[in-house]
Amino acid sequence: MKQPIIKLKFNQKLDQELAWSFYSNQEFGGCNFWEERALKHHPKLIEIRSAKNQKNFLYKYIINFYKSNNGEIKALSKNTIEYLNQEQDKFFLVVDKLFKGHLWPKKGFIGYFSIFDFCPRFLESGEFQVFIYDSRDLQLFTIFSEMLHFIFYDFAQKNFPETKKMNTEQGKLWNIAEVFNAVIQNTNDFISLHGKIKNIEYPYHKKLILQGSILWKKYPDAHNWIKEMLKLV
Secondary structure, eight states, rough: OOOOOEEEHHHHOHHHHHHHHHHHSEEEETTHIIIIIIIOOGGGGGGGGGOOSSHHHHHHHHHHHHHHTTHHHHHHHHHHHHHHHHHHHHHHHHHHTTTTTOOOOOOOEEEESSSSSSOOOEETTTTEEEETOOHHHHHHHHHHHHHHHHHHHHHHHHOGGGGGGGGHHHHHHHHHHHHHHHHTSSSSHHHHHHHHSSSSGGGGHHHHHHHHHHHEEEEESEEEEEHHHHHOO
């Protein structure tokens, strides 16, 4: 299977837009993304609550943060690129085995560095974010997790026609995709890439992840696993 190209770069405007989006809609998957993934790393943003123009306050904070920490952020980005270069060939080999040579939906994907720990992904464009201040293992976990989503959804929609009409942001297919990553990224192949990562699941997926793990031991194959999960969820 031909490997796609993963590019990592900055997009400060996207960081601003997504930060405002997560501030405006803080709850997702049973988590408060603003409290846990913005304020935790940027406590000064607590002041946004009393700002006359909250959006303007947030945008200015981000602009100033990038300026004040420019050298550090650039150095960290170079480290992340190096981490990816060290492990991506092995990642692609593992994925090729998982999906039986299924072709990647795009020739290239873009990961944007972020000063926030939101880490969303955009299926149609093949773009995602990675937290610039995460550890090596967590950054690799995020990158590989988002890449798994891109190929998982494409694989599912092409092999199981009923999934084409399913929502990829919530509901049955989304639940299965999240559980797939939680199960697969806890296997030895992925632990060898990014280490064992704890507490990675959405709170209400814990029971499903246990069921998904049991199913994977019985059906260690993406096609059969998805088939069984579609019956279960």
